[in-house]
Amino acid sequence: xxxxxxxxxxxxxxxxxxxxxxxxxxxxxxxxxxxxxxxxxxxxxxxxxxxxxxxxxxxxxxxxxxxxxxxxxxxxxxxxxxxxxxxxxxxxxxxxxxxxxxxxxxxxxxxxxxxxxxxxxxxxxxxxxxxxxxxxxxxxxxxxxxxxxxxxxxxxxxxxxxxxxxxxxxxxxxxxxxxxxxxxxxxxxxxxxxxxxxxxxxxxxxxxxxxxxxxxxxxxxxxxxxxxxxxxxxxxxxxxxxxxxxxxxxxxxxxxxxxxxxxxxxxxxxxxxxxxxxxxxxxxxxxxxxxxxxxxxxxxxxxxxxxxxxxxxxxxxxxxxxxxxxxxxxxxxxxxxxxxxxxxxxxxxxxxxxxxxxxxxxxxxxxxxxxxxxxxxxxxxxxxxxxxxxxxxxxxxxxxxxx
Amino acid sequence: xxxxxxxxxxxxxxxxxxxxxxxxxxxxxxxxxxxxxxxxxxxxxxxxxxxxxxxxxxxxxxxxxxxxxxxxxxxxxxxxxxxxxxxxxxxxxxxxxxxxxxxxxxxxxxxxxxxxxxxxxxxxxxxxxxxxxxxxxxxxxxxxxxxxxxxxxxxxxxxxxxxxxxxxxxxxxxxxxxxxxxxxxxxxxxxxxxxxxxxxxxxxxxxxxxxxxxxxxxxxxxxxxxxxxxxxxxxxxxxxxxxxxxxxxxxxxxxxxxxxxxxxxxxxxxxxxxxxxxxxxxxxxxxxxxxxxxxxxxxxxxxxxxxxxxxxxxxxxxxxxxxxxxxxxxxxxxxxxxxxxxxxxxxxxxxxxxxxxxxxxxxxxxxxxxxxxxxxxxxxxxxxxxxxxxxxxxxxxxxxxxx
Numbered sequence: 001x002x003x004x005x006x007x008x009x010x011x012x013x014x015x016x017x018x019x020x021x022x023x024x025x026x027x028x029x030x031x032x033x034x035x036x037x038x039x040x041x042x043x044x045x046x047x048x049x050x051x052x053x054x055x056x057x058x059x060x061x062x063x064x065x066x067x068x069x070x071x072x073x074x075x076x077x078x079x080x081x082x083x084x085x086x087x088x089x090x091x092x093x094x095x096x097x098x099x100x101x102x103x104x105x106x107x108x109x110x111x112x113x114x115x116x117x118x119x120x121x122x123x124x125x126x127x128x129x130x131x132x133x134x135x136x137x138x139x140x141x142x143x144x145x146x147x148x149x150x151x152x153x154x155x156x157x158x159x160x161x162x163x164x165x166x167x168x169x170x171x172x173x174x175x176x177x178x179x180x181x182x183x184x185x186x187x188x189x190x191x192x193x194x195x196x197x198x199x200x201x202x203x204x205x206x207x208x209x210x211x212x213x214x215x216x217x218x219x220x221x222x223x224x225x226x227x228x229x230x231x232x233x234x235x236x237x238x239x240x241x242x243x244x245x246x247x248x249x250x251x252x253x254x255x256x257x258x259x260x261x262x263x264x265x266x267x268x269x270x271x272x273x274x275x276x277x278x279x280x281x282x283x284x285x286x287x288x289x290x291x292x293x294x295x296x297x298x299x300x301x302x303x304x305x306x307x308x309x310x311x312x313x314x315x316x317x318x319x320x321x322x323x324x325x326x327x328x329x330x331x332x333x334x335x336x337x338x339x340x341x342x343x344x345x346x347x348x349x350x351x352x353x354x355x356x357x358x359x360x361x362x363x364x365x366x367x368x369x370x371x372x373x374x375x376x377x378x379x380x381x382x383x384x385x386x387x388x389x390x391x392x393x394x395x396x397x398x399x400x401x402x403x
Numbered sequence: 404x405x406x407x408x409x410x411x412x413x414x415x416x417x418x419x420x421x422x423x424x425x426x427x428x429x430x431x432x433x434x435x436x437x438x439x440x441x442x443x444x445x446x447x448x449x450x451x452x453x454x455x456x457x458x459x460x461x462x463x464x465x466x467x468x469x470x471x472x473x474x475x476x477x478x479x480x481x482x483x484x485x486x487x488x489x490x491x492x493x494x495x496x497x498x499x500x501x502x503x504x505x506x507x508x509x510x511x512x513x514x515x516x517x518x519x520x521x522x523x524x525x526x527x528x529x530x531x532x533x534x535x536x537x538x539x540x541x542x543x544x545x546x547x548x549x550x551x552x553x554x555x556x557x558x559x560x561x562x563x564x565x566x567x568x569x570x571x572x573x574x575x576x577x578x579x580x581x582x583x584x585x586x587x588x589x590x591x592x593x594x595x596x597x598x599x600x601x602x603x604x605x606x607x608x609x610x611x612x613x614x615x616x617x618x619x620x621x622x623x624x625x626x627x628x629x630x631x632x633x634x635x636x637x638x639x640x641x642x643x644x645x646x647x648x649x650x651x652x653x654x655x656x657x658x659x660x661x662x663x664x665x666x667x668x669x670x671x672x673x674x675x676x677x678x679x680x681x682x683x684x685x686x687x688x689x690x691x692x693x694x695x696x697x698x699x700x701x702x703x704x705x706x707x708x709x710x711x712x713x714x715x716x717x718x719x720x721x722x723x724x725x726x727x728x729x730x731x732x733x734x735x736x737x738x739x740x741x742x743x744x745x746x747x748x749x750x751x752x753x754x755x756x757x758x759x760x761x762x763x764x765x766x767x768x769x770x771x772x773x774x775x776x777x778x779x780x781x782x783x784x785x786x787x788x789x790x791x792x793x794x795x796x797x798x799x800x801x802x803x804x805x806x
Contacts, residue, residue, distance in 0.1 A: 187627065189627030189632075190628060190629075221592065221778055221779060223609060223658065223683075223753040224591040224751075224753050224778070225752070225776060226752075227658055227659075235647070235648055237641070238645040242641040242645045248630045255630055257674050259673050260669050261666060267662050268662045268719070269613075270662050271662065272661075278671045280626075349625075349626030
């Protein structure tokens with residue numbers, strides 16, 4: 001498995017950002033260069049390489065039984081801005097490593113196997129998350145490609161043209177059903193490292209609901225309005241936000257984050273007339289996620305009641321909680337047991353391409369620890385030893401699924 | 404007193420802001436035009452007019468006794484952006500009205516009387532509050548005039564030159580002691596209107612302390628870090644801010660305002676690594692103000708303790724609480740009694756030029772109600788009837804002080 005480290009070292013030279021970390025946006029020269037290298041490694045492993053109409057890279061080895069639906073494994077190749085070298089990349093290179101190993105040991109499989117490197121999972125260039133896998137699942141609106149632009153005003157279609165892709169043909173990337181999709185990923189959280197467990201088997205990908213909340217009160221002079229006469233939305237917002245952790249705790253595995261907050265008119269000596277904040281809430285069980293959203297609304301309304309004004313809620317797209325396929329969860333856990341690796345069933349707090357691939361067939365996901373749970377930052381790191389454990393678990397499952 | 408309404412009507416044409424309300428910054432053509440009109444009305448009232456080296460306008464009638472320290476009354480002529488036509492202006496025009504009335508009735512006073520219209524009280528052009536009266540009290544740093552600029556990069560010295568003033572000569576505006584300074588102002592709060600009382604006698608001008616507080620925690624992915632593993636400074640900040648009203652309540656007349664708040668990195672799906680907010684706290688008694696500041700710090704430290712990081716405090720300039728001169732408070736209240744006006748002793752939550760004039764002699768202030776307590780906004784309004792009551796109270800005091 002010495003290639004794994006060599007591959008990571010080679011990619012670590014590409015897309016180094018001046019401000020620290022990496023940036024590998026969709027359809028950039030950096031992404032193209034990464035694809036060039038990965039395509040070469042796929043070919044060395046004995047795979048037939050193609051790039052689909054959306055720009056995703058696929059490496060395939062045909063199985064002896066052309067009737068069987070293909071077994072697909074992989075992740076995404078793009079990164080956030082100032083991100084790390086492991087988010088997504090581990091799933092791409094680790095999958096390729098597992099396929100290469102098993103082909104070397106066992107030759108042609110019964111069932112076709114494919115390794116995929118999706119583009120645009122992060123949405124860091126065009127603000128569309130899971131873009132490449134949406135194209136594959138057929139859940140992308142083609143009009144978006146002509147309309148959405150990056151920060152420099154370049155449309156998706158224009159950016160695709162620069163790397164030889166035609167946005168009008170993107171439907172050709174849509175795939176038929178697959179036999180299974182398995183994705184490996186760094187955890188991006190601290191749970192596995194803290195517990196000293198090398199493998200997490202994903203139980204479900206959490207549902208996410210985001211809102212922008214606006215609480216109104218009455219702006220006024222910070223010195224002349226007695227406390228009893230105030231309708232200060234900053235106080236209402238603080239009281240509500242202070243209660244969110246309790247809502248999360250009562251939900252079991254749910255999390256609630258207020259990532260942004262600001263006031264109007266935003267002056268030191270003025271009681272705000274308005275406070276806006278964002279709420280991001282997640283839970284692995286869709287029904288409980290919805291109960292959390294209702295509880296957040298109730299708490300905000302209770303705390304803002306003295307202001308006597310309606311609260312404004314702007315919902316952002318709502319992602320449903322998605323359970324992994326039970327048979328694949330079991331298979332992943334059994335593989336860990338065979339290999340003697342402690343593992344833990346856990347939710348994924350982040351969204352992944354698996355969400356789209358679930359539209360095409362059974363899905364399974366595994367996590368490996370990452371240093372301090374850090375991700376989306378230059379400090380992101382996973383050890384070769386942990387990555388190799390993930391590869392062996394995947395290889396064991398591929399052996400069961402494709403041979 | 405019919406002139407009072409005419410004067411207000413004439414000024415209401417000047418400095419009308421496109422976005423609503425008025426803007427009359429220091430050394431602008433709008434301010435010059437206002438001074439031209441006010442100077443004319445001063446002359447009609449029999450006063451000798453001069454503009455001092457800082458740009459403040461003075462109208463004087465000499466008393467028969469040249470030894471007696473002059474009795475000064477007035478307020479400021481500048482406005483905030485999108486402000487009203489009464490904040491400051493009422494004190495200028497109302498004082499002129501009172502002096503005009505008493506001169507008409509009683510002729511030359513024993514003691515010299517002066518009406519002043521200060522420039523730059525609001526600091527809305529150059530971010531120096533009480534600028535004109537600071538110049539008069541000798542508490543202004545001249546270097547500031549060459550350094551500070553408005554939003555267009557014009558220095559104070561350059562702006563002064565445009566209206567014929569020389570910043571190098573600003574020390575000539577410094578005055579000797581005065582016999583008394585009386586200032587009338589709209590309340591800028593809801594207390595008098597709510598109580599149905601036409602006159603407030605200011606007991607003291609509150610002390611103000613502002614800080615910028617930074618709470619740190621650990622940034623992280625909004626989905627992947629379980630609640631128990633978070634060090635989320637937004638939660639700490641919310642819990643602290645939610646406790647501020649209790650601190651204010653325990654202080655008696657104190658107020659606490661969080662006017663600004665923001666997070667870093669300021670993203671919907673990221674647990675903030677840092678939350679910054681401003682605290683503006685005020686109390687009429689200096690000692691209690693300091694106790695409030697200590698309580699705010701203690702509460703912030705308690706709530707941020709789980710984050711294990713030091714809180715950063717950046718203090719802004721601290722204004723001491725300033726008591727009005729007891730004899731003038733009594734005189735103002737007795738005047739109200741004579742005239743049959745209910746009055747109330749009350750703190751001023753806002754700073755005023757009186758703070759600087761207190762360095763030159765005894766000071767007294769009176770408030771009149773303003774509609775809904777609104778000020779610093781286009782809706783600012785005081786009725787002619789309430790303004791006339793203020794004028795009569797002032798006239799009664801001038802009669803005692805100067806005749």
